Amino acid sequence: MGMSQVFPTRLSAILTEIEQLHPHGNLQLNDSIVNSIYNSAESIAQQVVNQNEQPRTDWDKRIDDILTSRVFGFPSMLLLLGMIFWMTVAGANVPSAMLADTLFWGQDRLTELCNVLHAPAWFHGLFIEGVYSTLAWVISVMLPPMAIFFPCFTLLEDLGYLPRVAFNLDRLFKKAGAHGKQSLTMSMGFGCNAAGL
Amino acid sequence: MIALAGNPNTGKSTVFNALTGLNQHTGNWPGKTVLRAEGKYINQGYVYNLVDLPGTYSLLANSVEEQVARDYLCFGRPDATVIVVDATCLERNLNLVLQVLEITSKVVVCVNLIDEARRKNITVNTEALEKILGVPVVATAARDRIGLNELINAISNVANDRLVTNPYVVRYTEQIEAAISKIEPIIKELVGEKLNSRWLALRLLDKDQTIITKLEELYPQRDSLVTKVGGELWA
Ligand SMILES: Nc1nc2c(ncn2[C@@H]2O[C@H](COP(=O)(O)OP(=O)(O)OP(=O)(O)O)[C@@H](O)[C@H]2O)c(=O)[nH]1
Ligand SMILES: [Mg+2]
Numbered sequence: 001m002g003m004s005q006v007f008p009t010r011l012s013a014i015l016t017e018i019e020q021l022h023p024h025g026n027l028q029l030n031d032s033i034v035n036s037i038y039n040s041a042e043s044i045a046q047q048v049v050n051q052n053e054q055p056r057t058d059w060d061k062r063i064d065d066i067l068t069s070r071v072f073g074f075p076s077m078l079l080l081l082g083m084i085f086w087m088t089v090a091g092a093n094v095p096s097a098m099l100a101d102t103l104f105w106g107q108d109r110l111t112e113l114c115n116v117l118h119a120p121a122w123f124h125g126l127f128i129e130g131v132y133s134t135l136a137w138v139i140s141v142m143l144p145p146m147a148i149f150f151p152c153f154t155l156l157e158d159l160g161y162l163p164r165v166a167f168n169l170d171r172l173f174k175k176a177g178a179h180g181k182q183s184l185t186m187s188m189g190f191g192c193n194a195a196g197l
Numbered sequence: 198m199i200a201l202a203g204n205p206n207t208g209k210s211t212v213f214n215a216l217t218g219l220n221q222h223t224g225n226w227p228g229k230t231v232l233r234a235e236g237k238y239i240n241q242g243y244v245y246n247l248v249d250l251p252g253t254y255s256l257l258a259n260s261v262e263e264q265v266a267r268d269y270l271c272f273g274r275p276d277a278t279v280i281v282v283d284a285t286c287l288e289r290n291l292n293l294v295l296q297v298l299e300i301t302s303k304v305v306v307c308v309n310l311i312d313e314a315r316r317k318n319i320t321v322n323t324e325a326l327e328k329i330l331g332v333p334v335v336a337t338a339a340r341d342r343i344g345l346n347e348l349i350n351a352i353s354n355v356a357n358d359r360l361v362t363n364p365y366v367v368r369y370t371e372q373i374e375a376a377i378s379k380i381e382p383i384i385k386e387l388v389g390e391k392l393n394s395r396w397l398a399l400r401l402l403d404k405d406q407t408i409i410t411k412l413e414e415l416y417p418q419r420d421s422l423v424t425k426v427g428g429e430l431w432a
Contacts, residue, residue, distance in 0.1 A: 011387065022402075036368065036369045040291075041294075047322075049320070
């Protein structure tokens with residue numbers, strides 16, 4: 001009766017047929033599919049979008065080609081991300097030190113204030129040495145790297161570079177079964193490690 | 198049921214809030230909406246349930262958000278899907294539009310951030326885009342509630358089948374097209390009109406494991422169920 005028509009059986013029959021169509025999955029299907037979609041999108045966009053500042057589009061296009069090309073894509077990406085890390089780490093040191101100085105100067109003043117007010121020792125220990133100085137450390141260490149790192153990322157995002165990073169890394173992460181977007185999260189992670197130094 | 202899809206940070210939640218009067222979190226960074234949010238609005242006596250999906254760059258299910266969005270579009274079978282696209286970078290956004298059009302034909306494209314585009318001297322010819330894509334295209338500036346009435350009308354036309362769309366079809370290489378035309382008929386036999394057979398053929402050819410798992414979930418092993426019941430009867 002309808003027994004041979006059961007869904008899972010028929011599905012696996014189809015899968016077997018597909019297996020025969022391209023035995024080792026080496027049709028490079030995924031790349032080719034993504035390419036066709038990208039090409040269609042590009043040609044449609046060309047027909048309907050009008051960017052009035054002509055020179056900029058050309059530049060955009062050329063930069064885009066370099067940034068996502070197979071040869072230059074990775075080096076230029078690493079260079080850019082590397083630059084951001086360097087800026088974050090190096091650039092953050094100066095304001096970090098400055099912040100730390102001011103905040104700990106504040107702690108000294110607060111200590112003096114406690115002495116003047118004859119505050120109990122536990123109060124001073126708990127609030128000034130405990131809460132305040134921890135906060136001071138966290139702020140002075142975390143804030144500057146964040147203040148540099150995130151604007152940089154926002155800038156890249158505005159320039160439309162982040163999706164390109166995602167596109168670049170797509171192939172690589174694909175092999176690990178992951179997704180290019182994770183690169184963003186990953187570099188955020190680096191950012192935090194850098195901040196932890 | 199109306200789904201809201203689109204790239205991250207294109208203003209989906211802003212459109213959602215403007216239509217439903219709710220207060221979903223919006224923010225100027227991608228990935229603000231992670232889980233889907235639901236709300237409703239009433240237009241000409243019909244209640245529309247709106248689902249705000251997480252933003253994705255594609256639907257190839259490489260990440261959880263993409264899988265959530267894709268599964269909803271393909272198995273949730275919304276009456277219409279609004280794709281919110283960023284007018285300032287249409288090309289990147291079109292990749293997603295083309296992928297959604299492969300899954301469902303009941304689509305409205307909402308070209309949002311049109312004010313931003315104007316500021317950057319970018320113009321988008323929505324009529325031409327509408328002709329090419331074969332689905333309604335509406336220009337909006339959701340934050341300023343511009344174009345929302347047109348959007349609501351377009352949604353109602355598509356959801357109530359008053360407007361028959363003719364979605365753009367991406368053509369693949371000859372090899373792939375040949376394989377699709379072999380597989381598609383048997384898939385159509387299997388799933389009928391419930392799912393898009395061309396798209397399903399493509400996914401299966403690509404050996405998309407997530408789709409296979411989902412299909413097996415949706416249509417459980419009925420034969421094994423029968424034997425189990427039979428076994429109990431005999432015992
Ligand atoms: N200029 C302008 N800005 C807008 C418009 N619509 C939304 N925005 C802004 O764009 C930003 C992103 O909006 P959201 O609605 O959070 O974007 P989303 O698509 O929901 O983002 P995800 O949930 O992360 O995918 C917010 O800061 C909005 O205020 C618009 O029409 N014009
Ligand atoms: Mg959102």
